Amino acid sequence: MAEPNIIGGLLGGALIGLAAALLLLLNGRIAGISGILGGIIKSDATGERFWRMAFICGLMLGAALYAFMRGGLPLRMQAAGPMLILAGLLVGFGTRLGSGCTSGHGVCGLARRSPRSLVATMIFMIVAALTVFLTRHFF
């Protein structure tokens, strides 16, 4: 087993959960990153674009603040070139079709006790684990 980051995981997770709760309390919106990004690319209401752009800017600023404080971001790439492009296409297409990702279904949907989110979260976790098994241990 790899050495887990228990303190950072729990603390960072709590910050993510706090952000999701605050977005619901203040803005009345769900902190699903794929949905927020998708709403910028294609939105039914133009008034909904600005808070989404602000959120994504904030997301990057938060990571930049961490990098400034700690002298860099923890980032060890696991794919390159064409595989990275393929992965990006699949993640974008899949989260659009499936109405959510790890944050929208995983963090917010489960908190809303949504059966759709529970099913989606279980499926993408199992499929991702299978993908890792096939790409790391089989091929």
Place this chain on the structure above:
Amino acid sequence: MAAIVSALFIGALFGFGLAVSEMIDPARVIGFLDVTGTWDPTLLFVMGGALAVTLPGFPLILQRARPLLAEFFALPTQSKLDGSLIAGAIIFGIGWGIAGFCPGPALAALTSGSPGVALFVVAMIAGQWAGSLFEQQP
């Protein structure tokens, strides 16, 4: 205007949390998904930390008539387990397993200046756009 400023600050909190939890690091994510290899349970602690706040927090917040800075709560209205949800989750899972990036960490990691992250994000936006075309079809 207040809602836009709050979204900026909340986004920053979210992005900072992604970095603190190291979920911005694809090696941590692949390590979690690699159950038959050197399994790294960090992602479980991140989900646990987040759900410890949202599981009790969401029902409390949703008891309110309206949010503090908006007219109404905009919540997902779909409730059916349809083919799109399942197919989408499968497709997303494959992509997530290949690169170890989901949308939030990929966008937050853009600040590293890594060309690989930028490549992933451009492809992800193209994928979302393609998915949105698919949605419109009857």
